[in-house]
Amino acid sequence: MDLRSVPKYRYFGKNDLIDRFRQGVPFDYISISGLDVDHYRFGDGFSIDTDLPPGFVEAYMEDKLSKIDPFIAATKASKTVMVESEVYQDADVPQRLLYLQRTFGVHNRTMVPILRDDTVYGAVGFARITAFTESELTFLTLIAEPIHTAVTKPMMDRFAAQHLRLSKGEIACLSQASLGLTSEGIGRATGYQVDTVNSYIKSAVKKLGASNRTQAIAEAIRRRLIS
Numbered sequence: 276m277d278l279r280s281v282p283k284y285r286y287f288g289k290n291d292l293i294d295r296f297r298q299g300v301p302f303d304y305i306s307i308s309g310l311d312v313d314h315y316r317f318g319d320g321f322s323i324d325t326d327l328p329p330g331f332v333e334a335y336m337e338d339k340l341s342k343i344d345p346f347i348a349a350t351k352a353s354k355t356v357m358v359e360s361e362v363y364q365d366a367d368v369p370q371r372l373l374y375l376q377r378t379f380g381v382h383n384r385t386m387v388p389i390l391r392d393d394t395v396y397g398a399v400g401f402a403r404i405t406a407f408t409e410s411e412l413t414f415l416t417l418i419a420e421p422i423h424t425a426v427t428k429p430m431m432d433r434f435a436a437q438h439l440r441l442s443k444g445e446i447a448c449l450s451q452a453s454l455g456l457t458s459e460g461i462g463r464a465t466g467y468q469v470d471t472v473n474s475y476i477k478s479a480v481k482k483l484g485a486s487n488r489t490q491a492i493a494e495a496i497r498r499r500l501i502s
Contacts (some may be wrong), residue, residue: 284332285324292425293326296418300411302401304328304381307426309389309397311498312434316396317388318351324426327402331379340372350386351395356416359384360406383407387419391497399423424499435500445479448472450501453492 287293293305306325309317318341325332341347345366350357360383376382383406389397399419401407407415435441444467451461461472476488485491495501 283322284336286329286332287324287326290326292422296422299418300401300407300414302403302407302415304400304402305422306400307397307423308400309395309423310427310430310434311391311396312431315430316394317398318347318395322427322430327381328379331375331381334375335372338371340369340375343369344372346384346386350388350398353388353395354390354393355388356412357386357388358407358412359386380404385412385415387416389420389423397423397427424502427499431499435498439482439500441479441482441500442475444471445475445482446495446500448475449479449492449495452476452488453496453501 304325304327306323306327308323308325309315310322315322323332335341345368346357346359346362349362349366381402382404384400384402385407386398386400388395389399399415399422401415432446435446444465447465448461448467451464456464458469458472458476461467461476462469465472467475476491479495480486480488480491483491483494485494492501
C-alpha cells in the first residue's frame, strides 16, 4: 500500500488530542489538510483529516468548490492566519458555497497555513458559529503546526517507507541523532548495536540525497519525517 491507497478525505470522531486543544479555544469543526509531498499539497491534491459534516465535505468536493472558493485561494497565497469574513468582504463568493455553509452550520472558517520555507503545503482550519477573538486567533496559530504534524505523521511515515524507502530503524536513528546523540548514545536509546546505528544513518543519508548526517537530519525535519 502507498499514499494512493489512502482515502483523500478521512473523517474522525472523538480525538483526545483535538479535544485537549478545544479546551484552550472551543471550536465546532477542524480540518487538517495537505502534506509536503507532490500532488498532496493544500489546495491541489488533497489529503484531509476532519470532523466537518460528511455531507458538507462530499458536496463541496463533488461540486469542485475548492477551485473557486476565495477563502482557499487566499490561504494558499498567505503566510499568516486567514479569517473568512475578511476574505468575503472583497470576494465574489459562490452562492452554492454559501448555501452549503448555512445548511451544515460551517461558519467563520479560519485557516492557519503550514509552510516549508515560502511554500504553503498544508493548513489547519477551524470553524465556529461565533467569530474567534484576536487572542483566540493567536492561540490557534500556535497550536496549528503541532496539530498538523501529529495528525499527518502516519501519512508521512507511509511516504517515507514507500517513496523514500526509509526503514523504521533509519528513521529512529535519525530522530535520535537530531537530539545531538553520538552513535553510542543512539545505540543506547534504540537498543541497536553501534555498527547497526552507523549503517542505518549511512543508508538514510543516501536515500535522502544528503551528503552527511547533519544534512540528512535537516532534510528529514524539513519533510516532517522527524520532529
